[in-house]
Amino acid sequence: MISPRVLRVVLIVLWIGLLVWSGEGRAETVYVQAKTAQLRAGKTSLDAVVGNVKFGDALEVVGRDGSWVEVKTSAGAKGWIFANKTSSSKPSGTNDTLAKLGQSMRGNDASATTASAGARGLDKASEGYANRAGVSARDRDAVDRMTAYQIPDQEVEEFLREGGLGEYAK
Amino acid sequence: MNMRSNHGLTATLIALSLTVAGCAEVQRASEDIARQSGNPRLAGAIHGVGNVVGSLFPIGYEEESSIGQAMALQVVARYGGVVDQPELVRYVNLVGRAVANTSDRPDIPYRVAILEHESINAFAAPAGYIFVTRGLLKQVRNEAELAAVLGHEIAHVSQKHILDVIQRSKRLAGVTEAGLSYATSNPAAFKTVIDGAVKKLLDEGLDQDKETEADTIGEVFATRVGYDADAYVNLLTRLRDLKGDDRALFKTHPNFSARIEAVQKTIQSKHLVATGVLLPERFARMAKRI
Structure with missing residues (x-):
């Protein structure tokens, strides 16, 4: 029969071991909180790009230094990412799980009435609305052009670089 | 209970339980079973159940x-x-x-x-x-x-x-249907919803x-x-x-x-x-x- 004193010591040792194990074994994770982001070889925007990640990707934190976080991707690639492009909580995204589930249950009734971003032409629902509301051809064309308006990501990146914004801050 | 209502009951139960569980494919299959068993009203009801349950979720x-x-x-x-x-x-x-x-x-x-x-x-x-x-x-x-x-x-x-404004506008317009299908089936209601939301916004x-x-x-x-x-x-x-x-x-x-x-x-x-x-x-x- 184990004495209560020995049992207490064993429990304390086990508890301490569990604390040490959980602290070492649970790496910090951050998520990409930007449409896209680049992993760089060093912690400046001048360092070479070594990889690309996208919104919602989980990254294991290896280290931190100022405005930069050193991370490892699930594929094992390592690099530095600008800290403002990460979040400690997982972003829900455009259609969170509940919205997707709801749409799935309703069936894809919206598909017949919507157009994908970037495609020209008002969708069927808006076209019907424009007819009923008497929206002019000029205003329809304005919204049509607005819907289709796109700027490539590289041009946005160049705009940030020119302005010394984001990871290009001086 | 005859064969037709047995099919119907089975389809309804499957639809209700699995719709709630998120199995839209099974819900649609249940609609098909009801339709094939000669009960279009039941198929419509199952579709309606899907719509009602779906309406409880956020707009996609x-x-x-x-x-x-x-x-x-x-x-x-x-x-x-x-x-x-x-x-x-x-x-x-x-x-x-x-x-x-x-x-x-x-x-x-x-x-x-x-x-x-x-x-x-x-x-x-x-x-x-x-x-x-x-x-x-x-x-x-x-x-x-x-x-x-x-x-x-x-x-x-x-x-x-x-x-949130849209959800309110839909309620005010009396739209109980979830999703956007009402935009084509009932364009007048869609216009009421949009006009209500624009009024709130502007x-x-x-x-x-x-x-x-x-x-x-x-x-x-x-x-x-x-x-x-x-x-x-x-x-x-x-x-x-x-x-x-x-x-x-x-x-x-x-x-x-x-x-x-x-x-x-x-x-x-x-x-x-x-x-x-x-x-x-x-x-x-x-x-x-x-």
């Missing part, structure tokens, strides 16, 4: 996109059309994209249009349709202020503030707590890119000097003093930095075209 992006586009039509129509100056439009869109790309909802397309109107105003319709008036742009002194204005509108989109305004939330979250979005944290306070202060607190910039928003205080509290609590990045020269090059 496809539906949001369609509603946003229809609302955009009305905003453009009521504000006299849009400015057709490609370089200026490109510039405001670049600032908008810079802010949106590191917002809390960067994975949808955002587009900014300049309304041909001298009032001082800005709006956001669902799915990333953002508008600023020519009158508002005339009050802006630098790119950081513009980024903060756009940050406010992007926050309305990221927080899905307008979708005439009555969103709830004041949502405006405050958009101010504070938009401030965070703009500063994430590196714009100076004091820029928005400077703009709001100048507008208060211009318009006074009795008559807020947008009749639909809280008064300026309350907004300035809320933004200043956010700057302090979140340690947002006055980086000095205002970019007045880049803005001035474009401002000549306003």
